[in-house]
Amino acid sequence: MSRIKEEKVTEKLNLGIWRKLFKYLSEFKNSLIFLAFLMVIVAGIDSIMPLLTKYAIDNLVEKHTTETLKTFALVFFSIVAVQAINVKIFIRQAGKIETELAYHIRKMGFKKLQELSFSYYDNSSVGWLMSRMTSDVARLSEVISWGLIDMVWAIVMMIGFIGIMLFYNVKLTLISMCVVPPLFIIGMFFQKKILKAYRSVRKLNSQLTSDFNEEVAGAKTTKTLVREDENLNEFKYDADKMRHSSVRAGIFSALFLPIVISMGSIGTGFAIWFGGNSVMLHGLSYGTFVMFISYTVQFFDPVSQLAGTIAEIQQAQASAERIISLVETKPDIWDKEQVVKIYGDLFNPKKENWEKINGDIEFNNLYFSYKNGEKVFEDFNLKVKKGDTIALVGETGSGKSTIVNLLCRFYEPTSGEILIDGKDYRERSLLWLQSNIGYVLQSPHLFRGTIKDNIKYGKLDATNEEIERAAKLVNAHQFIIENEKGYDLEVGEGGGSLSTGQKQLISFARAIVGNPAIFVLDEATSSIDTENERIIQNAIEKILSDRTSFVVAHRLSTIVSADKILVIKQGKIYESGDHKQLMKMKGYYYKLYTNQRLEEKEMESINAS
């Protein structure tokens, strides 16, 4: 099972990161300001409540009169009512902002993931990207909406409390507030410990989830490799660690509140001691005295709240950093500004300016190496005429997939050029090229959804007739209508409910539904039964007939009729010619072909006997 990388967490609060993040969230500025404004009112009202108590004691209780009681009660109830409405509004508002923020950030991330090129996915695992888009986004939107509320509330409360107290008695304020700084420091300490423990619980939780995931996905492989025992041990180890962290988080939480309350009580004690004396000796009113006690008792609330929020923001900073780094990743392959001006971009193509493609292809002095330094081509040259079928054969790792990936501009040449209809393909837009190429990957992937949806991926506005025509052309129509649901059959995640051959036929239909001028087939090595093989063979022949095609073939029967067969060896064209010419040469291709024929004959005789 794979280990999730240890997360690097920046401890210091870094305002730069947050400022950058808010740049991407500028459309939320007004709603966030509104939310903060609401919280100022809520906290303002919260902080004058003890003041009302003071008024009641001094003007009603002390004076033994009920003269103003009615007005007082009225004022009191209206304030409480206003507060109730405020609370309802802010909870709804914060919830709304949280959801919208999450949606906005996910959309931003998703858009970026679509812009990024193949090479980005070489180095980023699905799991990593998934947790960016789920847990990081959730944590951020929560901390921005609810964290803002808590922070504004706590700060306004503290300012309000201190302001009112100072107004009534400076000395008493200073005395009872002397416990606040240590209270804050202790609060921060505990909140950090608690959050850290919870973070570790969360991390282990996602580790366990990913273990589960892998376990389920790889269950069959595990069984064949007899790895059940090892996997179970790894799982137990993580589960134990998770229990340990959970207990730790529990202990810290349990300790935190009593300590904070004790500290707060010390402040209250000071207030009572000095305040009591002042009442007796210096004419401090009873109401003021009670008010002071009530402020000091309540003071620990915003203090611990603020400490908690700051700790949470610090923890969420790592999420913010990761999201920003994702959003700011520059795709390796991108259209130049002049090209975008004419052809439009990925999301707003200007199809009216697109030239019709012809299908001539030329590789010119092509050099290519992968980012990790793996040199694949040095001075590769190839000319392909419109409508020709080029077959690529060769050992594994010789560079066949790389050639077709370069042609589709999933990667770009390190130097040299690829010309389509005589023009460097970087002079036209990515979307133009890729809309004109039908590509069946070495390991075709079907998406969750119906067969129809899956074929439609090749041309989003395809009509039912077009879909059916494509399916018929690739011999998929027959097996599709043989099931009850026909084109509306759910294929299951990754096409799980279809056979390998059926998946392949659907991916053919998807590749040609847009009637592309160029067709690329990176044939899978997996063997298919002879019945299906014949169907697929026939489908391929029909597809290839009137397009410029590149076929990477493992079963040579697929390509005997190709216009040109290239044997690729270590990034070089080792042999080239049509089937007859290559057989005459009695070289690599000849050996490969005769061996395969021999194997096939053996299989046939085994099956026959």
Ligand SMILES: Nc1ncnc2c1ncn2[C@@H]1O[C@H](COP(=O)(O)OP(=O)(O)OP(=O)(O)O)[C@@H](O)[C@H]1O
């Ligand atoms: N994404 C990648 N990053 C780095 N190196 C790569 C990447 N893809 C392929 N390579 C390397 O480039 C070389 C050519 O690989 P390529 O996939 O083109 O081979 P292939 O001929 O298609 O092999 P196969 O028949 O197994 O599909 C290999 O040495 C391979 O290790």
Ligand SMILES: [Mg+2]
């Ligand atoms: Mg390959």
